[in-house]
Amino acid sequence: MASETSRIEAFSDGVFAIAITLLILEIKIPPVTQAPLSKQLLQQWPSYFAYLLSFLFIGIMWINHHRLFTHIRRADNGLLFLNLLLLLGVCAVPFPTAVLAVHLHAPGARTAAALYNGTYVGIAVFFTLLWQYAVSRNLLDRPTLESAAISRQYMLGPIAYLICLGMVWVSVGVSLALNVALAVYFAIPAQRVTKVPDLHS
Amino acid sequence: MASETSRIEAFSDGVFAIAITLLILEIKIPPVTQAPLSKQLLQQWPSYFAYLLSFLFIGIMWINHHRLFTHIRRADNGLLFLNLLLLLGVCAVPFPTAVLAVHLHAPGARTAAALYNGTYVGIAVFFTLLWQYAVSRNLLDRPTLESAAISRQYMLGPIAYLICLGMVWVSVGVSLALNVALAVYFAIPAQRVTKVPDLHS
Amino acid sequence: MASETSRIEAFSDGVFAIAITLLILEIKIPPVTQAPLSKQLLQQWPSYFAYLLSFLFIGIMWINHHRLFTHIRRADNGLLFLNLLLLLGVCAVPFPTAVLAVHLHAPGARTAAALYNGTYVGIAVFFTLLWQYAVSRNLLDRPTLESAAISRQYMLGPIAYLICLGMVWVSVGVSLALNVALAVYFAIPAQRVTKVPDLHS
């Protein structure tokens, strides 16, 4: 059954790697026009910003997925399905990213940012569902201080991203800044605790 | 020869992972126009529906492929070729998906749905051929209750998808709904029997 | 050093899997127009033909690559570079495929077919170079009847594809038919000999 999670991990890694690499296809190549190329390239900054944010986000999700599966040792049909749901969210990221890039300077900025942050709320919910399911079905290696820390952090995730989504109606800029901050938070944490189980491994 | 199937599985996993991730590229990014972005996004619902259905379908095909190869232990040239034929079907999915998304609200809806369901008939046939070939050439690990259950289920697959295709001329909506139901059926079944060989593993 | 070839194989498998899956993106989605969808879909048959031929070709190249690396046990910088050259040919396939699909019914059919077959000449040359290099640098497991058969077959490859390319100026149709025949030949052969080393493994 250990081989079961290893093939899930390999498939998931493939999906993460493709989704993160496809993001670049959404950046338009400026055509040859009267306007200088440098100016055209600079005007596309919302595309670069959206690209960087989504790249960071998918990269950090990969690290997190990786972390979860160092604890998950067994798989069943429910876990396979919930992991598929999570990958659905990951695969969808290039779409809201491109919508945000095109509409960040247009009247649809709020809608685009809501779609973008909404996607991340969905992914946060799927991460929490996957983890809670693994805990409740006893699919973990054994309970550790770190898995307890992950449980705490993952209860927080959907709420934090919901707040981030709500902020869109206050200020699109603040909402996106908060999004960056959340990505960084989920990159680092539960780490202080990590050192403890490391002693036993 | 065990390593033979492990490289087939790795290659197939790669193809499944890429096909499932490429689906998102078929969803159009609404341009900046007079119409509000939210309205434009909502009008694209056939794209989201087609995306979700194909994502679910490829995901479940991956789970099924995975399941087959827990039983298949040896590979020969025939198996390599039949697996390639199956992957041909999987790789083709983004095309009928995009055709369905564009034409679901147009006069070509019936043709688009027939192309979509026809692709799935083909894939179901290839799955059955692959499995029957493995059984008849004695490439399986050893006969189990589960492999017998798979054989029964896989004889049914092409017929069920043919009915689903025929339904297109009755009602496009009913045909697509039946498609969803079939995807779910192939996600779960042969499972009651699965528990038996699990006792021996 | 065995791990060296395993990572080359994994990277190559990834490239083969992506190239074979990207092919579908070159098939156009017919827009909603006055013409019935079914007619539009049928008119695109050169796209389907080019798609199927290239899919078959890349699939068979993967099987062949796989076969070579069951014999190659060690890697050096030269092998890495020659493998990269081979992958360059594989990655390029979607371009001549799409050119052939667009121009098969147009005045540029001959040029398109020459580009298509020319790509395959290049790939056949790279395959032969890779294999000859591995033989001459003593990177093989040990000489077998099968490796001798591969050497014979691979000396033939570039010549056969050159003839196929030359046929373009006689008849585009015959040249493409010959191409299919060659793909099938490279899928099966050296196999009668394969059975001998199998007895020792």
Place this chain on the structure above:
Amino acid sequence: MASETSRIEAFSDGVFAIAITLLILEIKIPPVTQAPLSKQLLQQWPSYFAYLLSFLFIGIMWINHHRLFTHIRRADNGLLFLNLLLLLGVCAVPFPTAVLAVHLHAPGARTAAALYNGTYVGIAVFFTLLWQYAVSRNLLDRPTLESAAISRQYMLGPIAYLICLGMVWVSVGVSLALNVALAVYFAIPAQRVTKVPDLHS
């Protein structure tokens, strides 16, 4: 912890394989027009040049990444993050490649070449950061003559690519030629030294 770097390598391999394969999508398919296809294909030579250069570059980066990770034995969060930064550079390559292909014959050639070489400066810096971090955090297997040679070579990389970038304002052609030379230099070197640790492995 060794498994930690093996999953980083697998994920990175996936990203390298996808980025190198996506490059082909940036080459335009000439439409059916009055102009002969052969002429249209030849006029696209900047696309082929940019394609070949970037393919070579990503291929050599993969070889280098591979080489680094034969020395790196442990991973921590910092290494994960720096590796993600490096992959960001790799994933971005298709964009400057396409910009260069479109603008090499246009007034924006200098800007396009600067963007192209600038991307490579960034990647060279990220490679050096990754390696220096691994050295300073003691994540290497054990210090060898080769790892010392890599350190020397990687201090040079960003400077060499910066000179290459500066050359853009002297001559776009010379700058791109220098780029090819640098790619070849990073493909071969530190190799004389490689033979020494090989004796112990």
